[in-house]
Amino acid sequence: MREVNFMQAFNEGMREEMHRDKTVFFMGEDVQLPVFGFALGLVDEFGPERIINTPLSEAGFVGAGVGAAAAGMRPVVDLSVFGFAYLAMDQIASEAAKMRYMFGGQVKIPLVICGIAGIMGSSAAHHSESPHGMFMNVPGLKIVAPSTPYDCKGLLKAAIRDDNPVLFFQFIQLGLLTGAIPDEDYIVPLGVADLKREGTDVTVVAIGPMVPKALTVAENLAKEGISLEVVDPRTLVPLDKPAICASVKKTGRLVIADEAPRTCGAAAEIAAVVVEDEDTFGYLDAPIQRVTRHHVPMPCSPVLERFVVPDEGRIEAAVRKVMGKS
Amino acid sequence: MREVNFMQAFNEGMREEMHRDKTVFFMGEDVQLPVFGFALGLVDEFGPERIINTPLSEAGFVGAGVGAAAAGMRPVVDLSVFGFAYLAMDQIASEAAKMRYMFGGQVKIPLVICGIAGIMGSSAAHHSESPHGMFMNVPGLKIVAPSTPYDCKGLLKAAIRDDNPVLFFQFIQLGLLTGAIPDEDYIVPLGVADLKREGTDVTVVAIGPMVPKALTVAENLAKEGISLEVVDPRTLVPLDKPAICASVKKTGRLVIADEAPRTCGAAAEIAAVVVEDEDTFGYLDAPIQRVTRHHVPMPCSPVLERFVVPDEGRIEAAVRKVMGKS
Amino acid sequence: MAIDKDKLLELYTKMLLIRRFEERSADLLMAGEIPSGIHSSIGQEAVAVGVCANLRTDDCVSSTHRAHGHLIAKGGDIKLMMAELYCKRTGYCKGKGGSMHMADYSIGFIGACALVGGGLPVATGVALAAKLQGKDQVTVAFFGDGATNEGTFHESINLASIWNLPIVYVCENNMYAVTTPTSYSIPVKDVATRAVAYGIPGETVDGQDVLAVSAAAGTAVERARQGAGPSLLECKTYRYLGHFVSEEFLLGGKNYRTDDEINSWKARDAIALFGTKLMENGVLTKDKVASIEADIKAKVEDAVTFARQGPQPAPEEALEDLFV
Amino acid sequence: MAIDKDKLLELYTKMLLIRRFEERSADLLMAGEIPSGIHSSIGQEAVAVGVCANLRTDDCVSSTHRAHGHLIAKGGDIKLMMAELYCKRTGYCKGKGGSMHMADYSIGFIGACALVGGGLPVATGVALAAKLQGKDQVTVAFFGDGATNEGTFHESINLASIWNLPIVYVCENNMYAVTTPTSYSIPVKDVATRAVAYGIPGETVDGQDVLAVSAAAGTAVERARQGAGPSLLECKTYRYLGHFVSEEFLLGGKNYRTDDEINSWKARDAIALFGTKLMENGVLTKDKVASIEADIKAKVEDAVTFARQGPQPAPEEALEDLFV
Numbered sequence A, B: 001m002r003e004v005n006f007m008q009a010f011n012e013g014m015r016e017e018m019h020r021d022k023t024v025f026f027m028g029e030d031v032q033l034p035v036f037g038f039a040l041g042l043v044d045e046f047g048p049e050r051i052i053n054t055p056l057s058e059a060g061f062v063g064a065g066v067g068a069a070a071a072g073m074r075p076v077v078d079l080s081v082f083g084f085a086y087l088a089m090d091q092i093a094s095e096a097a098k099m100r101y102m103f104g105g106q107v108k109i110p111l112v113i114c115g116i117a118g119i120m121g122s123s124a125a126h127h128s129e130s131p132h133g134m135f136m137n138v139p140g141l142k143i144v145a146p147s148t149p150y151d152c153k154g155l156l157k158a159a160i161r162d163d164n165p166v167l168f169f170q171f172i173q174l175g176l177l178t179g180a181i182p183d184e185d186y187i188v189p190l191g192v193a194d195l196k197r198e199g200t201d202v203t204v205v206a207i208g209p210m211v212p213k214a215l216t217v218a219e220n221l222a223k224e225g226i227s228l229e230v231v232d233p234r235t236l237v238p239l240d241k242p243a244i245c246a247s248v249k250k251t252g253r254l255v256i257a258d259e260a261p262r263t264c265g266a267a268a269e270i271a272a273v274v275v276e277d278e279d280t281f282g283y284l285d286a287p288i289q290r291v292t293r294h295h296v297p298m299p300c301s302p303v304l305e306r307f308v309v310p311d312e313g314r315i316e317a318a319v320r321k322v323m324g325k326s
Numbered sequence C, D: 001m002a003i004d005k006d007k008l009l010e011l012y013t014k015m016l017l018i019r020r021f022e023e024r025s026a027d028l029l030m031a032g033e034i035p036s037g038i039h040s041s042i043g044q045e046a047v048a049v050g051v052c053a054n055l056r057t058d059d060c061v062s063s064t065h066r067a068h069g070h071l072i073a074k075g076g077d078i079k080l081m082m083a084e085l086y087c088k089r090t091g092y093c094k095g096k097g098g099s100m101h102m103a104d105y106s107i108g109f110i111g112a113c114a115l116v117g118g119g120l121p122v123a124t125g126v127a128l129a130a131k132l133q134g135k136d137q138v139t140v141a142f143f144g145d146g147a148t149n150e151g152t153f154h155e156s157i158n159l160a161s162i163w164n165l166p167i168v169y170v171c172e173n174n175m176y177a178v179t180t181p182t183s184y185s186i187p188v189k190d191v192a193t194r195a196v197a198y199g200i201p202g203e204t205v206d207g208q209d210v211l212a213v214s215a216a217a218g219t220a221v222e223r224a225r226q227g228a229g230p231s232l233l234e235c236k237t238y239r240y241l242g243h244f245v246s247e248e249f250l251l252g253g254k255n256y257r258t259d260d261e262i263n264s265w266k267a268r269d270a271i272a273l274f275g276t277k278l279m280e281n282g283v284l285t286k287d288k289v290a291s292i293e294a295d296i297k298a299k300v301e302d303a304v305t306f307a308r309q310g311p312q313p314a315p316e317e318a319l320e321d322l323f324v
């Protein structure tokens, strides 16, 4: 086991998969000289034929990724910032997601689309998007939202090996978070949640950057004798519904923490999945609480940003609320 | 009062607002010689300066609508089919929705974006989208989903008069549905749900084309003594949460019917809103059920399409389920 | 003519096959037998056939909402096509795709795309893959004049140019996008002019002359195959029918094209022109035409029978084919 | 020179104001006082100033992530700008926008847009509104070389061309988009060549020569104002600093530009060139430069003081300004 940070974990995953499989390549804007650590040094190892710089043409190069995947390659397309995905929305939602289905299963699209999501700090509305919920609305896309270096590397490798289009959210708040990873090859399968902490009183389903925050809250509340169970879905599509429901059955109380827009977001889906499950519904002892961004674009000011982004305080308040102690 | 169909109601709303306010104009592809009735004859009345044909450039002309709105006009931009919105996603999600906020309230964007949603019948994956849920995820957009000619005209007029960007979903299944509208000027305010039928046993929140289906089911089940209350939110943003919760408190049972993708859709949001409401939660006697599309792109075959699209049978089954009679 | 006689006959036959397939399927749609909407390519046959005449089976083609001609020209099986129009399980896409979303990956037909301009980035990516894989495979992307106003046209060709990809962008300029004339929406006379913005060759040819199309496409395909990069080929042509089959009904008699205009194009019908030329050159005779027609008619009827007899998909099959 | 002395001095002063504002704000960012990221326009001042010299207050300008120069050139208030960089309630956007999203609708500065190419359709719509309203107002859209590869560039200019809109598209070609050289991503030598695709005038000028920029922009603005339609103006220029302030740190010493290249551009510094010319013509003296510098310094310091003293927004203000 070694300690690496989140960006390094991604970087290692890329390297290993590129060595393992010659059809894997990486493309995006300025990927040969990246500002962040995700793609650091890749071009030195694999050359500009496999680490391809693109012009500023998001629809064009995402679509080119779709085509290359259809033609037998395994592209990893880097959007740099996930808010730029809107420019490629049609290629993602209409082509990547639908091609296999429309064509009656004739083709597979082994494509990974990655990009930075979340809060870089005072980057304002255009550079602070976390649109995973929006993409969950599109049938045909798998969606990965890792919260630890271990999961990041393992899920990336699983995503690259998957024969379907996968959106991979790199939450930038986690970029420098460190954690242990094994030396040997491993993957984290898509669709399997992870119990990041066991507990008995309240289930907190936390996504991406909310996982460490939920764990902090759990630590704090443990001192008061409140026991939180922290469930990290790790992939939002497929969603590990059994794991979530099992936890809720145990605790009877559910808080969902997602650093993303609230309305029709992942937290709404998880709430709906739980409340529509016949087996689980009867165990629910309290209203489900969502902890999400306030529903505005991200402001630039640190003061305003802190207010909009959900934090430990808001998770804790939600926990107290579902325990009837607010 | 007169009987008109849904398309005629839209058409009348457009005409009246264009007469009332010289800053209103209409643009889109082939709007001067439209295939559907929404824009029929508008060019004869208002000329090609106010009924503007656009090239096939969705990002370009939607963005031009945003700019024109910022500069004091009230554009109604016609996407023709709402699935084409993905090509203009960035202009909608990053510009229309965010400009006012980013600029600290300096500008307003009185823009309506309309387009056909839903099922035209064997039009397959690219022409059968109902992406209202996806757009609900974007703070800064109002979203209108009318189900009757009366609501269509009244909501359109309210949308045009509104100073914010409004997405207006023309569910094509409803196109020829007729209904009565008054002769005098009226609007239906954004944010006010309509009780399309009163009942006591189960609340059915139905959106757009699911409203007439829910009413049919209500009619049928009334014969068995099952009393459905059908709530039509009419606008999804703002969502009339009080009206929905009030109905659920009365019936204790909730089915949500939305002819749209399930995951992170409007139905998920409505379920979450209800289950997180402290006042309402305690009244819930059964799991909430969502009736939506099966989570695949729309297939072309009528047989497959009928299977994917939610129908009366599925609404009825959901009702029986929440009544414990499945 | 440098092309041999068999090849000439093949071009003629393919054009005629497209024409008859389109006619028959339009009739069947109007008769209520075909559920899928259809955008007919009648009038434009020479473009599809002239271009694809230069392609190998392992070369790739991407298409649009108006895809039948391209698929037939690339060697598609009209039985599977017709069955797909009927949305049968035996169709190309098991009834999921319909007219606007046909594909045949076994012959490099990577798919029709109903979103205008949507197929261009994908085709560009297929060409990128060929380059990365070191294959001498060429990709052709077909699209209409209207599509050249979409951002994807610009982004795709720019990518292909800077990466020197083996692809030919073929614009079928039929003078209209639905009801909107090209003269309104495109401020330059020839779409081929737009090649200048990407530093690639652009050429405009008479899309009613199958040999002219074939020659120009041949140059562009060869260029791509040699690794010399992409080209833009514009073929001026015309669709005889409405934008989609039954448009005439929906527009309620209003038309956006004059009879004179339509007739002047019909007077230069690609099949008739080519047929006359082949007769003059002795390659074709009236008898030969009759036998070709008979053969095609039989094939098309076979396809209709195949389509009619095919089973409907079972409803639950709707849930298949989303993920691998 | 046809331009009068006061105007010449104004151009010079504005360029210098931009330079000093950028320098000071970069320092303050590095010192940790400014939270908002900054893309500095040092080196490119002549473009902003030369173009905006032709505009009236009611003319409109849209900008990009690199917006400070454009806003100052259009007459923006550097106090409100600096306060916005500090994300104070007293800033242009009450702290919501920061560097990349400034706007001042009172002077026609319709907004910076952080998404490359995102502002072009919006600016086109502002020009459309002017035309529909019968105003003789002109809109200028600034953008970089990188933006010309976005689909919105293509779609916007095409719209402006067919609708004959009063707009000037100004490309600041600073040879790079972040680390990617224009020579890699754009397959034609001059971006202005792309005007050919839209049938509009395209011109390339030396972006280090403020009078050349002003003259070329003047022609384009006048053309737009007379109702003769849009133009594309390319100004070749260079940014002295990294893509964003502090880039040098993040790239860890690796650079994508040679010192030689940077120095050769600095040798043609727009402010120095223009200053020398004005001195030669007797419009400017050393003393005058000193007094302009002093005046600018005072103004910039005032702006810093204003920004520092401004109140933070209250957290709950984050919930305001979404809907009217």
Ligand SMILES: Cc1ncc(C[n+]2csc(CCOP(=O)(O)OP(=O)(O)O)c2C)c(N)n1
Pocket: B029, B056, B058, B080, B084, B087, C065, C066, C114, C115, C116, C117, C143, C144, C145, C146, C147, C148, C174, C176, C177, C178, C243
């Ligand atoms: C992105 C998108 N916008 C609009 C449409 C609706 N539409 C379908 S075909 C068409 C016209 C296409 O014109 P052109 O590219 O010239 O092809 P043609 O139909 O003439 O063959 C339009 C507007 C669409 N399918 N996709």
Ligand SMILES: Cc1ncc(C[n+]2csc(CCOP(=O)(O)OP(=O)(O)O)c2C)c(N)n1
Pocket: A029, A056, A058, A080, A084, A087, D065, D066, D114, D115, D116, D117, D143, D144, D145, D146, D147, D148, D174, D176, D177, D178, D243
């Ligand atoms: C749509 C989009 N893609 C990518 C980015 C990231 N980005 C910001 S500025 C920039 C380079 C822009 O280059 P250019 O247009 O030449 O302007 P310059 O920075 O040189 O002034 C990039 C890639 C972005 N902000 N928006």
Ligand SMILES: [Mg+2]
Pocket: C144, C145, C146, C172, C173, C174, C175, C176, C177, C178
């Ligand atoms: Mg056309």
Ligand SMILES: [Mg+2]
Pocket: D144, D145, D146, D172, D173, D174, D175, D176, D177, D178
């Ligand atoms: Mg640049």
